[in-house]
Amino acid sequence: MKKSVVTLGIAVGAALAAVAGASANSSAPARQTSGASCAKTITIPLLSVLTGPAAFLGNDQLSWAKLAAKQEGPKLGHTFNIVGVDTQLDPAIAATAAQKVIANGSYVVVIGPATSGGSAATSKAFFDAKVAHISPSATNAALTKSVGGKAPTATAAFYRVVADDSVQGTRDAQYIAGTLKAKKVAIIDAQEPYSVGLADIVGTYLKANGVTVQRESVTNNTTDFSAIVNKISKDTDVVFTPWQVASNAQVLGVTLREAGKAAVVFGTDGTDDPSSFKLAGSFVSNFGPDISADAAGKVYVDAWNKDNPGKTFSAFGPPAYLAAQVAMQAITKACKTNQNTYATRASVFSLVRNVKVANPIYGGAFRFSTKTHDPLNGSFWLFQIGSDGKYKQIGKLGS
């Protein structure tokens, strides 16, 4: 009896996993081919991580995209509404969410998915439905570029408003080898596309420049880093953590200090969360600068604070404002080409590429590269965590 109950438990667990997998791969639902009415409120779905360990980033993106709709919509002569669609940190859930979005004919453009894995998993479906999707944070280089002779993992429907990992990885590695003068670096990936891609780029650069590299691997669900820290030698200068769960970087850093190891933790945009990752001396690189540092950016921050009293945001938020600006401008153009009646998916799809934002949140001007669907001259910024846990902007990487 004992064996049968335990076996039954395992069987039920396996069956649930199978059902979840099957639902994620279910065939596409029937699609409507209508568009968005230009005279009514136009709703734009934002696919992001709204629950789970990285929910902070999705909620930041949603609040900033909503602010963009509120501030920029009237300037464009339309009323926009942003709705959040949860993808968690799971590409399979993102694929299911994309099918639901595609099935709603009034959605003509999508912001997101937030993650590289989610973007790769949904791009084909969006392309087939002629829905352009603009990510505010998917940075895996392979999404838009051929890496290792392979075709890009995303389709022509995919755009992003942030620079990719090839820029970030190279600039991070240059800083680690050049400015920090590291001789020995441990790189720990999190076994998903964003993390592995970034870890590969940094590892390749460092090895080519004579730095000793130790490569390790964890998952987003890893909670005890004792064994990994045990493998990292005391003369390791930097531990590079391209992860998406900021608190894991904090736990790793504390475990390093517990073991008497002084290696500096160097995180990327996924670990940029001042409420979780606050180990003094650590670094974080991100695709957005600290917009509150200048007067122009502070106007946006004040407006956001007014709408979100008592809350704080990470660097994931402001790029969603820009992605929403791109989406709204493309819809506005599509409306104009159709006598302000309907914006169709096909017209928005063809117009996104040529959108130019004259007043982006980061200043300057924004447009896409003529070669890929990446931003022209995208950059990354570096922050160092102070003894008070606050992030101090070091500057633009590579400049």
Add this chain to the structure above:
Amino acid sequence: MVPGCSAARDHTFLLLVDQFIQTIVDSVTLGSVYALIALGYSMVYGILKLLPFAHGDVFMVGSFIGLGVLKAFGGAANPTISIWLVLVLMALAAMAGCAVLGVAVERFAYRPLRNAPRIAPLISALGTSFFIAYSMQLLFGANHRTYDTFTMAGGKLFLSGITWGPLHVSLVRIIVVVVAVVMMVVLWLLVSRTRMGKAMRATSFDREAAMMMGVDVDKVIVFTFVLGSALAGIGGVLFSLRTDVYSQMGFLAGLSGFTAAVIGGIGSVPGAMLGGYLLGLVETVTQTYISTGWSNLFIFSILVAFMLIRPSGILGKAEIKKV
């Protein structure tokens, strides 16, 4: 022999020995928490022949209760009373809160299905697990939080402890292991030396016969849930002293506790303890000497292997089927 080579070889050997001892220390810390979770699984299975899948979520709630108490007393950096007293209160509150939660789960999710077909309580247990996890997520959000233990007492919990050459066993690890072992000893004494313990063993052996002998089986079952859930509660606090707190943390922790219980012999109290420490050892050794990435694959392969080769676990006894 070149003297320099010999010295270098000795140094490398010492580093390897240091790494091995540190691995054992790490595995004992992790295993202590797994053992506390596994005990709840094993005791409930022993009494009810039910796999309490919500047990991992009770563990998670214990972790949150600890966080709530810590915040109520001003947080890790600036507590309003002695931080050591706060730690004790966190543990006691988590044990009490989880005991109440465990009793509620038994009363509303398991008891009505006690005589139903075996699949019904299993599904109810899974549903309860999701219910607790997502209720906590709705109440407290999905973000990861920490006890911020590194700022407690100026980092003393991590930076002080026993240092022997290159080996450092931090105070927080000592606390985790000592508290867990004390809890297990208390449980062992309770089960083996008290009247209620005898009733628990009798119920586990044959519920109907125990009932006929005058044992109040309902009371025994409730007491089992109180014990198992209290252990999960303190396990949650001990675990989160070294890691973070979030609403979905119970799933993997529960799975690890279940694996430990199966390996040790589900239904057996010493088996659950042994299983917990063995699982901690396998996980840490795999991560240190084989691959950090392959650790989970290795662990769950062992679970499958046990199910195939020795389904009763190391200390479990195969049941005799009456024909």
